[in-house]
Amino acid sequence: MIEAKSLCKSYGSLKAVDDLSFTVEDGQVLGFLGPNGAGKSTTMKMLTGFLTPTSGTALINGIDVVDSSVAARKNIGYLPEGAPSYGEMTVLQFMLFVARARLIDKNDVVSSVERVIEKLNLTEVKHQPIETLSKGFKRRVGLAQAIIHDPQILILDEPTDGLDPNQKREVRRLIRAMAKDKIIIISTHILEEVAALCNRVMIIANGKLLADDSPQGLIGRSRYHNAVSLVVESAEKVASSLSELPQVARAELREGELTLFPSGEGGLFEAVTAAVSENQWQVSALRLEVGRLDEVFHTITRPEASA
Amino acid sequence: MNGMINIMRRELTGYFATPVAYVFLIIFLVMTGIFTFYLGNFYERGFADLDPFFRFHPWLYLFLIPAISMRLWAEERRSGTIELLFTLPLTTCQAVLGKFLAAWFFIGLALLLTLPMWITVNYLGAPDNGVILAAYLGSWLMAGGFLAIGSCMSALTRNQVVAFILSIVVCFLFLLSGLPMVMNLFSGWAPQIFLDGIASLSFLKHFADISKGVIDSRDLVYFVLVIGFWLLANVLILDMKKAD
Numbered sequence: 001m002i003e004a005k006s007l008c009k010s011y012g013s014l015k016a017v018d019d020l021s022f023t024v025e026d027g028q029v030l031g032f033l034g035p036n037g038a039g040k041s042t043t044m045k046m047l048t049g050f051l052t053p054t055s056g057t058a059l060i061n062g063i064d065v066v067d068s069s070v071a072a073r074k075n076i077g078y079l080p081e082g083a084p085s086y087g088e089m090t091v092l093q094f095m096l097f098v099a100r101a102r103l104i105d106k107n108d109v110v111s112s113v114e115r116v117i118e119k120l121n122l123t124e125v126k127h128q129p130i131e132t133l134s135k136g137f138k139r140r141v142g143l144a145q146a147i148i149h150d151p152q153i154l155i156l157d158e159p160t161d162g163l164d165p166n167q168k169r170e171v172r173r174l175i176r177a178m179a180k181d182k183i184i185i186i187s188t189h190i191l192e193e194v195a196a197l198c199n200r201v202m203i204i205a206n207g208k209l210l211a212d213d214s215p216q217g218l219i220g221r222s223r224y225h226n227a228v229s230l231v232v233e234s235a236e237k238v239a240s241s242l243s244e245l246p247q248v249a250r251a252e253l254r255e256g257e258l259t260l261f262p263s264g265e266g267g268l269f270e271a272v273t274a275a276v277s278e279n280q281w282q283v284s285a286l287r288l289e290v291g292r293l294d295e296v297f298h299t300i301t302r303p304e305a306s307a
Numbered sequence: 308m309n310g311m312i313n314i315m316r317r318e319l320t321g322y323f324a325t326p327v328a329y330v331f332l333i334i335f336l337v338m339t340g341i342f343t344f345y346l347g348n349f350y351e352r353g354f355a356d357l358d359p360f361f362r363f364h365p366w367l368y369l370f371l372i373p374a375i376s377m378r379l380w381a382e383e384r385r386s387g388t389i390e391l392l393f394t395l396p397l398t399t400c401q402a403v404l405g406k407f408l409a410a411w412f413f414i415g416l417a418l419l420l421t422l423p424m425w426i427t428v429n430y431l432g433a434p435d436n437g438v439i440l441a442a443y444l445g446s447w448l449m450a451g452g453f454l455a456i457g458s459c460m461s462a463l464t465r466n467q468v469v470a471f472i473l474s475i476v477v478c479f480l481f482l483l484s485g486l487p488m489v490m491n492l493f494s495g496w497a498p499q500i501f502l503d504g505i506a507s508l509s510f511l512k513h514f515a516d517i518s519k520g521v522i523d524s525r526d527l528v529y530f531v532l533v534i535g536f537w538l539l540a541n542v543l544i545l546d547m548k549k550a551d
Contacts, residue, residue, distance in 0.1 A: 084387035
């Protein structure tokens with residue numbers, strides 16, 4: 001379990017993280033979402049014991065990360081932003097170094113290195129210097145060093161940043177496979193990733209916590225949630241006639257697509273389909289919107305809202 | 308302890324995985340040769356000792372040791388691996404000592420490779436081997452002093468060139484602090500005790516004492532204190548500013 005208690009970090013007069021408190025339970029996959037410079041990485045660096053908070057602290061499985069930094073670090077696996085590693089070492093040498101540094105029992109060092117190399121499909125490159133590897137392999141090396149000691153808590157700073165779509169999918173598959181009864185914290189600014197991986201999302205901007213919800217909950221905040229979009233002939237006429245339905249709060253016509261926002265009475269989709277068949281409109285596309293995460297993200301973090 | 312040894316082992320692997328180690332060893336051996344035989348007039352002097360060999364060590368170290376030490380921490384900062392290193396369950400002390408000892412042993416290896424010089428002088432005459440052994444010890448201790456300064460300077464920046472130049476400047480001050488060139492800056496206005504203090508900081512003087520074969524505990528303590536002081540400063544600098 002992680003308990004962050006009023007974490008603050010300032011650089012001079014700049015408050016990178018401003019009074020952040022939260023608790024993460026076992027089994028949660030938490031996504032830190034926020035614009036660049038929001039304080040996501042700084043928060044992670046404080047949780048991992050790399051940075052000392054200006055004030056406040058965090059408990060990692062009950063161990064204070066400020067007072068007993070080294071003891072707290074034993075519970076954590078960490079992938080820093082950009083997956084840095086010692087480029088001149090081979091994958092195998094690097095893994096052996098991390099395994100020993102992670103205090104793995106002397107007799108288990110080799111077997112745990114072999115296991116993690118196998119798990120992340122690094123066998124073919126294990127004798128190559130890390131600096132000669134492609135970005136995807138380097139990221140996997142970074143993930144491997146983070147999980148080699150099977151930590152209870154995994155903190156991954158932008159684990160899929162800069163990877164191609166196939167590699168992203170691969171890394172996500174790995175993370176999902178590890179998620180069971182661990183704590184995983186992921187920072188990202190890729191919205192689809194949050195929906196794909198996390199069961200909890202925290203939106204951070206300017207060092208402050210702006211939202212803490214499940215991905216479904218966040219999507220539910222979208223004004224598009226349960227709206228109905230359709231492409232139809234003579235859309236303007238259709239729009240004005242549908243606006244009169246009690247279930248429709250507003251109709252918007254954009255780029256040939258008509259979107260109807262629910263008024264809260266419910267049954268919007270049914271009412272629209274009924275109207276379509278009754279009037280025999282020529283509909284070429286019709287769908288129920290679940291909500292748009294990018295729009296929620298924008299609403300919560302846009303500069304006007306915080307100014 | 309295990310943590311420190313692990314860091315040490317990693318560092319040494321790193322040296323030999325890149326050309327750094329080989330380039331350094333070759334340059335060191337070539338330079339000591341040149342200094343000893345050409346500038347030191349090893350043969351012409353007609354004495355069976357290694358004085359011409361050891362006399363130039365401080366000047367060799369002045370440039371070669373910052374070249375080894377500049378990457379110690381600057382490279383960790385530049386590549387971001389410092390974040391990896393200090394989120395492992397290790398103390399800053401263990402990391403600093405591990406890196407320092409690796410570099411120090413490496414320089415010890417370079418010194419060991421000059422043993423043919425010792426063998427040569429024994430072949431040519433009958434030198435006082437006790438003096439030579441003391442001088443080797445003194446040279447290695449002095450190298451440790453330079454290295455501790457270099458390691459500390461390297462922790463200040465993410466730029467290896469800046470670390471190199473800073474190290475040379477600070478090492479140069481320590482090297483020369485007993486010579487008239489530096490003393491003249493202070494004499495006339497500073498109190499005598501201060502002058503004595505500065506004069507006693509000189510690497511040259513302490514090294515000269517040891518390499519005459521006189522192992523005075525004060526000279527040993529001096530180098531141990533210098534190393535301890537700069538490594539402590541190194542730890543404090545890292546603890547204070549890890550992130551940038």
